[in-house]
Amino acid sequence: MIDFPSVQTIAIVGLSDKPGRASRHVAEYLREQGYRIIPVNPTATEILGEKSYPDLASIPADIEIDVVDVFRRSEEVLPIAQEAIARGAKILWLQEGVIHEEAAKLAESAGLTVVIDRCMLKEDQAWRKKDPKDIYDVLIIGAGPAGLTAGLYASRAGLRTAIFEAVMPGGQAATTEIIENYPGFDTPISGPELMMRFMAQAQRFGAELISEQVTKTGLKGHLKRVETAGGLRYARSVIIATGAQPRRLGVKGEAEFHGRGVSYCATCDGAFFRGRKVIVAGGGNSAVEEAMFLTKFATEVTIVHRRDQLRATKVLQERAFQNPKIRFVWDTVIEEIVGGAAVEKALIRNRKTGEAGEIACDGVFVFVGHSPAADFLVDPLDRTEEGYIAVDANLAASIPGVFACGDVRNTVLRQVATAVGDGAVAAISAERYLSGHH
DSSP: OOOGGGOOEEEEETOOSSTTSHHHHHHHHHHHTTOEEEEEOTTOSEETTEEOBSSGGGSOTTSOOOEEEEOSOGGGHHHHHHHHHHHTOSEEEEOTTOOOHHHHHHHHHTTOEEEOSOOHHHHHHHHHHHSOOOEEEEEEEOOSHHHHHHHHHHHHTTOOEEEEOSSOTTGGGGGOSOBOOSTTOSSOBOHHHHHHHHHHHHHHTTOEEEOOOEEEEEOSSSSEEEEETTEEEEEEEEEEOOOEEEOOOOOBTTTTTBTTTEESOHHHHGGGGTTSEEEEEOOSHHHHHHHHHHTTTOSEEEEEOSSSSOOSOHHHHHHHHHOTTEEEEOSEEEEEEEESSSEEEEEEEETTTOOEEEEEOSEEEEOSOEEESOTTOOSOOOBOTTSOBOOOTTOBOSSTTEEEOGGGBOOSOOOHHHHHHHHHHHHHHHHHHHHHTO
């Protein structure tokens, strides 16, 4: 059984440069389905816009060959099989009327899958007709600012596009109370409202929203697999826009009291702490912004930061320093979160003096950075040391047809504005990729 979606590159030995020939007809069909075709014909220099090679050995080593499809007389197959083995091909496919048992046994003994006397065009068509295939041009995983923008651009380009989002559209931006640095809005706008506008615009151009959690992907091959509890879908390209998730402190009591005083979203949980005292762990933009938001409810907000100065922008720092409800504990880390039915206090330690202490509180809000939300990806995508998806200038990942944008990729700034730019670039890059494979 051939796994057609996982096949990306097909070297066709004996591909004719003359229209109307069987090999040419098969190659044209396969190319239309999104397979990459490598012509092998010593009498031609170029076929179907691709460079033609005299033999398999002449194909550059950086081109990974999945299938060697043979249009030659049966008596010529043995040396081709030997070349296919040497070249590291996965499948040796002998077209209708091409039969060579010795070559087949040799290839099978070397670990190749062998198909004899069958037409690849017919077999691919049979696979597509066997069960209804839900095939998209672009599947986008994640509906934050980057994913929604990618959906807008891709669907506007006439590509069949769907966006997966398990929770609610908008990502982290949808949990931000006020956004005041997004261009085009002279007055602040709430994060949820801005993200709903993003979603409406993408849907206006035809993007589908699929409210399902992606559980598994298969990104190699000309058709990518995306699985959810609702079923299996295929796409000719995939854009990963799953963003990042809050990093944990990793201290005792954090997991135990999650939902009982420990939170990673002030917008979500701040109202539960009206009239109470809370701690904010962190010193970056998110920590300071959320601390100021919490002053709407809490009587006192203590920012515990491991350094002696904040990392937030100056305008945010000035606002925080001027807020009478916010106090600061410098050079300090939280070592344990303690309580009974709910959080009661945090045990702390000064990093410079080693002095231990405690802060009585009703809640601990953690904002110490993020990690890429990409644990569900089992495909061998190149990553940075921090685990973010590595991409090139076009936001292409290390697997052809896969792109990454927004907070899940290696980027120097994580803002709504930069995510929007990323989404546009990823969608246009996907469109160009598809144009080159059809």
